[in-house]
Amino acid sequence: MKIAVDAMGGDHAPRNPVHGAVLAASEVESEIVLVGDEPTIRRELEAHGSPAGISIVHAEQVIGMEEGMATGIRRKRQSSIHVGARLLRSGDVDGVVSAGNTGAVMAVTKVIAGTLDGVDRPALAVVLPTQTGRALVLDVGANADPKGRHLVQFGLIGDQLARQLLGIARPRVGLLSIGEEAGKGNDLVRSAHRGLSAQDIEFLGNVEARDLYQGGADVVVCDGFTGNILLKTSEAAVETLRTLMREEFARTIAGKIGGLFARGAFARLRKRVDYEEFGGALLVGVRGLTVISHGRSTPRALGNAIGLVEEYARHDLNSCVETALAGLVTVDPTETASIGVN
């Protein structure tokens, strides 16, 4: 198996992607292909003793982290993102990891690798730790203004991903909303609720963040704006609690002693909740396998993302998703009036 890594993507490229590849090389079975400026990558690799199992494919150009779509996608056809997507399309690699410009990776991959049959809009999916296990959340950022019918597709896609990736026979699929009763939420949620109710999946109806984190759903469906808010709010709230905790621990002798003794517990906890451990978001609905990591990804996070791609590549995700979407039941898309209060 071969996995391409965008060596030029992310806030600390090429240093972190190359270092991530080096970390992963000793842990994965796949060959890793670093895509980007060949001389620069070679120098970085040499600093790590040029380990075995890593090769380089040259790419002339780089799309910046904040570059606009027009310049980035249309004018830089030799960017590391483009070259990686072409390797994916041609079957030269089995998957791609990029910590680059999320919008550019999504758009380029969609155009070059193409969307799966039955998919209107690709989505970003993440696996989050819950109190009892793991849950899949999609969309977390690809579609800021989708229609209800897109969320219905996300439900079917999520159902398949949870079967394949989480090994759940009949995943419980929830629709993220404010208030659990049908009718609660916004217009989009009500439209998606009707559509999801008609599908052959274990649809729970509306769920809230609490249900997600308590392990009450295996798949949580939402629009990309809301999903991104959910993800970033979780990170920010946990980070804030940690900072406040450190302050409180440092204030008294007892707290300092407590902090010392609890150090092991915190280290294990960190392994369970850290974004880094989960590597990145899976771009679903496009052909091939693409994981988009955080722009601020550490080498460890990128190494984990490479491992994630290897794990995902063992499943035939694409054809499972296409089969599921072929069974989509369409419903009357009539919108009802807004009620929208929790």
Added chain:
Amino acid sequence: MKIAVDAMGGDHAPRNPVHGAVLAASEVESEIVLVGDEPTIRRELEAHGSPAGISIVHAEQVIGMEEGMATGIRRKRQSSIHVGARLLRSGDVDGVVSAGNTGAVMAVTKVIAGTLDGVDRPALAVVLPTQTGRALVLDVGANADPKGRHLVQFGLIGDQLARQLLGIARPRVGLLSIGEEAGKGNDLVRSAHRGLSAQDIEFLGNVEARDLYQGGADVVVCDGFTGNILLKTSEAAVETLRTLMREEFARTIAGKIGGLFARGAFARLRKRVDYEEFGGALLVGVRGLTVISHGRSTPRALGNAIGLVEEYARHDLNSCVETALAGLVTVDPTETASIGVN
């Protein structure tokens, strides 16, 4: 000063509202008026020794926590929520606290007390703890499908509230989005961004949850769906971290010792981040002063909500908001195409 408390509102009514009033009676200067079924409330009060400073106003009916708008609002005009709103309108009380059906409290208060001049849609505002202080977030649940112009009003209202309630001379107002650059987000955010940019406020542009929690904004504006997701995700993420932490602490001797020593730190931390400590959400844009508490509110949370109302009532919030909205600058509401990717 007089503060009405909906004795029939919330999952544990009348027990918790009455107990909350008893707790608050010894701490606030105001007289507390319990609104609801007189004989039941009297019995509950007697169990607490019928403390001074608490009176009862009878209300025949109760609107259930999950009751629909039609039955609840239109048919139960003698509900504790209706009676409380009429006391507010007539000036018999200076503020109202209810842990009842949020939708019903909002709708009834809007109809009976009326909206402020210049306000199209009332909103729910909460004050959240940040790493450096406090920030005001609105809307957290009143409007699931607002337009950009409503978010612009929320910005002006939030600016005034932060001046009055948080004592900030020129509050920094951010627009909650995914990605900080203008243009990032969904259609609603882009529309609101244009409108907010034209106002005479310290507009930061888009902000993310991280900025909010790190103290990078004094006011964060969003639609009620997104705000409610933000609030509930924060609660759920923190709660999950706590549960996992307890598990980790219990796993080893060192962890158990650490937990014991850290107990004081956790207790202080809890005071800083607990929902209970903050009492509830302020219904802004309607005449008078109404705080809506969580349906699951403990007596302590309800007691704090009463204290909050007393504190808020010292400011002339309503006329400040009306003056601010009179200065609203209207902009061309033309929508631009969706880009919407982070």
